[in-house]
């Protein structure tokens with residue numbers, strides 16, 4: 001191999017490594033709620049106190065990994081980004097209920113349905129840079 005060709009292959013290897021290790025929201029793209037779960041409506045929308053109750057629960061159960069502002073610590077997802085906020089309430093509820101243990105997200109089926117919907121209400125209020133209109 002001549003010298004420039006070997007430099008090219010080193011460069012290519014570096015680019016591939018950089019892309020694979022990109023520090024973006026490392027969400028598992030195969031972790032998708034089934035359609036019937038994703039279609040579930042949040043029964044607490046507009047209910048007074050739901051967001052405040054959800055915030056308390058979030059700080060107790062979620063903030064250690066997702067941060068108090070939902071930005072995510074280490075591998076835990078940034079919950080403010082459109083990739084998450086564009087998912088239905090039912091989808092977030094399902095992910096929270098079942099978790100994705102191999103990726104580090106524990107299941108929260110031990111919380112009541114009401115508590116999990118309250119957390120969904122709170123997660124909707126997390127504002128990131130991708131939500132300048134709010």
Ligand code: HEC
Pocket residue numbers: 026027028031058061062063064065066075076077079083084087092095096100103104105106108119123
């Ligand atoms: C022990 C750390 C940990 C705790 C505690 C935790 N999470 Fe997670 N969570 C993660 C990780 C890691 C991921 C990324 C999983 C993946 O990429 O598949 C994740 C992913 C998620 C996602 C999916 C985001 C997406 O991209 O679709 C949601 C929603 C979520 N968490 C909500 C919560 C809520 C709400 C709580 C509290 C009830 C919570 N998590 C508690 C670590 C945690």
